[in-house]
Amino acid sequence: MKDLPGIASLWFLCGLAAATVAHRLFRDRRLAEPLAPALARWPFAMRPFLGPARIICGLLGNRLPSRYGAWVTRRLEKADLHPGLDASQWTSLCGSIAIAGVFAAWILTYLFRTPATLPVLVFSAAAWLGCERWLSRRIRDCERHIVRDLPPYLDLFTVCVEAGSTLTAAARFIVEQAPEGPLRNYFDRVLREVRSGRNRAQAFVRVADAYGVECLSALASALAHAEAAGMSIGQVLRTQAEQRSAERFVRAERQAMQAPVKMLGPLIFCIFPCTFIILAVPIAHRLMEAFRT
Known part of the structure; x- marks a missing residue:
């Protein structure tokens, strides 16, 4: 019984390696294809856990509490991960x-x-909190x-609108020409x-609310007001560009x-002490030699 944790750990590591190899070879379409756009934005250390996450996601299904699922979805939208990653998949990955x-x-x-109780709790909590x-950090x-x-x-x-x-x-032109990034994904x-x-x-306002960034919300509100009032879209965009540049x-x-x-x-804490040490050590050494003689 004392060897049970070690044997179970070895079996888990073997299963993790087998799941990773199987994912690399067969590319399960049920989870790998929706996650393909999001995989490029993940740290490399998270990617080997996609195989176990697929198994947990299949067992979990849609059993997440509604409030927790909405909160996770909101955070994934702010992190520009939601179209390729939902709350169940993210929870499965963290799990x-x-x-x-x-x-x-x-x-x-x-x-x-x-004893294993405290380290197990600490390591599991640290792993989950590391994902969060x-x-x-990605949201910021x-x-x-x-x-x-x-x-x-x-x-x-x-320029496109005024043309x-x-x-x-x-x-559509921005999505086709701009490099990969949060703003390109916003317009997409x-x-x-x-x-x-x-x-x-409504599309601009809805997506801006999902991202939760103030400048995008201001842009969406200005465009909605311009369309409702019949104002010139080009002039509104130019004004918004000048304001954002000034900010x-x-x-x-x-x-x-x-x-x-x-x-x-x-x-104060690094450069000055090093300078004082460099100046004081030779002086102290010579003073000690002088006192000895």
């Missing part, structure tokens, strides 16, 4: 990583002959990329909403002003 943490804790407790931390990165890249996208959008294109045609989702029969203004310039100035303050910490 497979947490199970791997449990077996890793069992291996360590078996090797070092220590990665998702939170997506928001930062959107705020940074929106002015040039709006300039291109304005005679409709909003849908301009969004808007196009999908329009193809599904939704009004253009980006102000934000860059603020970050430049914060740079000296942020440098004080490394300067």
Whole structure:
């Protein structure tokens, strides 16, 4: 019975390796194809757990609580992962990583002959919280990329509209020409909403609400108001582009002003002590030699 955790851990590692190899060879279409766009945005360390996640997802189905599923879906939308990843799949992935943490804790407790309860709880919680931390960091990165890249996208959008294109045609041009990123995926989702029969203004507003970024919400509200009032879309887009460019310039100035303050910490705790050590050690050495003589 004492060898049970080690044997179970070895069997789990063998099963994980077999599932990974099977996924690489056969590419299960039920989960691999919907996740194909999202796989490129995942850390490489998460990808081997797709095989166990597929099994857990099949067992889990749609049994998630509605509130928890809506909360996870909202976070996945903000992280630009939702079209290829739903709440059940994300929960299955986190669960497979947490199970791997449990077996890793069992291996360590078996090797070092220590009680297994606390390490199992710590490792499983750390694995799950690590997934959530990665998702939170990706949400912040997506928001930062959107705020940074929106002015040039709006300039291109304005040029297309002023050249005679409709909003849908301009969004399609951006999707075809722009590099992969959150803003390109935003316009792609808007196009999908329009193809599904939704009004253009409603599509912009709905997708902007899903991303939860203030500048996208302001753009969607301005476009909806312009279409309702019959205003010039090109002029509204140009005004939005100028406002976003001004905000980006102000934000860059603020970050430049914060740079000296942020440098004080490394300067005081790292550079100054090293300088004092470099100056004080030779002086102390010579003083000690002088006192000895």
